[in-house]
Amino acid sequence: MQFTFQAPGNIVFGRDTARRLPELVAARGRAPLVVTGADKGRHQARLEALRQAGLDVTVQAVAGEPSVAMAVEGARLARAAGCDVVVGLGGGAALDTAKAVAALATNTGDVFDYLEVVGAGHPLAVPPLPLLAVPTTAGTGAEATANAVLSVPERRVKVSLRSPLMLPAVALVDPLLSASMPPAVTAATGLDALTQLLEAFVSNQANPMTDALCREGLLRAARALPAAYADGADLAAREDMALASLLGGLALANAKLGAVHGFAAPLGGLLSAPHGRICASLLPFVTAANIRALRERDPGSPSLAAYAAAAALCTGQAQASPEDGAAWLDSLCRELAAPSLATLGLTAADIPLVVANAARASSMRGNPVVLTPGELTDILTGALG
Numbered sequence: 001m002q003f004t005f006q007a008p009g010n011i012v013f014g015r016d017t018a019r020r021l022p023e024l025v026a027a028r029g030r031a032p033l034v035v036t037g038a039d040k041g042r043h044q045a046r047l048e049a050l051r052q053a054g055l056d057v058t059v060q061a062v063a064g065e066p067s068v069a070m071a072v073e074g075a076r077l078a079r080a081a082g083c084d085v086v087v088g089l090g091g092g093a094a095l096d097t098a099k100a101v102a103a104l105a106t107n108t109g110d111v112f113d114y115l116e117v118v119g120a121g122h123p124l125a126v127p128p129l130p131l132l133a134v135p136t137t138a139g140t141g142a143e144a145t146a147n148a149v150l151s152v153p154e155r156r157v158k159v160s161l162r163s164p165l166m167l168p169a170v171a172l173v174d175p176l177l178s179a180s181m182p183p184a185v186t187a188a189t190g191l192d193a194l195t196q197l198l199e200a201f202v203s204n205q206a207n208p209m210t211d212a213l214c215r216e217g218l219l220r221a222a223r224a225l226p227a228a229y230a231d232g233a234d235l236a237a238r239e240d241m242a243l244a245s246l247l248g249g250l251a252l253a254n255a256k257l258g259a260v261h262g263f264a265a266p267l268g269g270l271l272s273a274p275h276g277r278i279c280a281s282l283l284p285f286v287t288a289a290n291i292r293a294l295r296e297r298d299p300g301s302p303s304l305a306a307y308a309a310a311a312a313l314c315t316g317q318a319q320a321s322p323e324d325g326a327a328w329l330d331s332l333c334r335e336l337a338a339p340s341l342a343t344l345g346l347t348a349a350d351i352p353l354v355v356a357n358a359a360r361a362s363s364m365r366g367n368p369v370v371l372t373p374g375e376l377t378d379i380l381t382g383a384l385g
């Protein structure tokens with residue numbers, strides 16, 4: 001057995017740990033660029049605390065999914081303001097923008113030199129600015145990963161800027177920051193976390209360390225996601241989801257993902273829909289297709305055993321089969337009002353292009369079984385609704 005395991009330099013987790021942000025930033029720089037979501041009001045108290053600590057704060061507020069243009073603009077802002085540290089404070093969109101900004105602030109070549117799939121994919125030439133990642137959703141685990149997913153509108157696709165150097169210096173995860181999420185955002189981001197834990201657990205690149213993280217995360221997410229959706233003030237459920245999301249990020253950064261995220265890359269470039277909602281629409285269909293394909297073509301696969309173990313963790317039934325797990329996921333997605341791809345704007349005419357682009361996506365390489373173009377088409381047709 002051989003594996004490597006990469007993680008942020010420091011993980012700070014727990015209720016009310018966000019109050020430590022000024023101290024953690026000041027240990028790394030004096031002039032932070034803080035990338036927030038569009039609603040700056042939600043972050044006012046933390047921005048004020050940074051200023052009161054004597055830090056020279058510049059703010060970049062970003063709306064919607066992160067794009068190459070946002071990252072280039074943030075890097076320009078960081079250089080112009082003399083920033084020496086970057087903070088991502090918000091959902092995965094703010095975190096990914098911050099990660100890309102930190103990388104491009106010091107790597108001044110054309111962004112396409114570094115992008116995967118649509119660019120040259122060159123390694124970063126110099127280390128990024130130090131990055132502190134402070135999630136306010138419980139879903140992406142982007143605080144623990146080495147990539148930023150950026151949309152490239154002219155190519156209608158989302159691709160990663162990726163480097164081990166992009167791992168945050170600090171992941172500061174305060175579950176209280178996620179308590180203000182409304183049910184729809186709780187559902188979309190939480191189903192993304194659950195997807196990541198499941199895809200990393202059944203991935204063809206899973207290892208004992210990522211398995212341990214995924215087991216713990218699946219157990220917590222399975223019980224906490226319905227509870228946090230039903231009652232956003234349930235802080236124990238918020239805490240479990242924040243931890244599940246972090247564990248998912250740590251796992252995916254080291255074990256890859258699978259077909260849900262393989263589809264999410266081209267779909268994210270095609271539809272103006274939140275990433276979590278796209279993942280939620282696909283999860284039951286990809287899970288059922290993977291289990292069927294494994295039973296037909298690779299019945300001894302460890303991934304099939306992993307699907308059974310995940311089913312046992314999620315349903316609480318020790319003897320649960322992979323199919324029982326798929327049925328549990330399907331019912332959870334209904335309970336959380338997961339959308340169909342049609343409601344997110346996909347049409348049947350888009351399916352051939354999405355299938356072709358998904359087959360090239362980096363996440364597809366972690367899927368436990370190679371799905372045929374026919375199977376990929378059937379998944380999208382089912383998820384279309």
Ligand SMILES: NC(=O)c1ccc[n+]([C@@H]2O[C@H](COP(=O)([O-])OP(=O)(O)OC[C@H]3O[C@@H](n4cnc5c(N)ncnc54)[C@H](O)[C@@H]3O)[C@@H](O)[C@H]2O)c1
Pocket residue numbers: 037038039064065066090091092093094096136137138139140141142145146147148149177178179180181182185188189192274275276
């Ligand atoms: N780098 C990675 O490893 C990785 C992994 C998975 C997903 N992603 C990326 O993350 C992005 C999605 O992130 P997300 O799911 O967190 O969504 P998001 O960042 O788009 O946030 C969703 C919505 O919730 C709002 N919001 C955030 N925190 C809130 C809070 N506490 N209370 C109320 N509203 C809040 C945001 O303003 C936004 O409107 C996608 O761009 C996806 O590609 C990255």
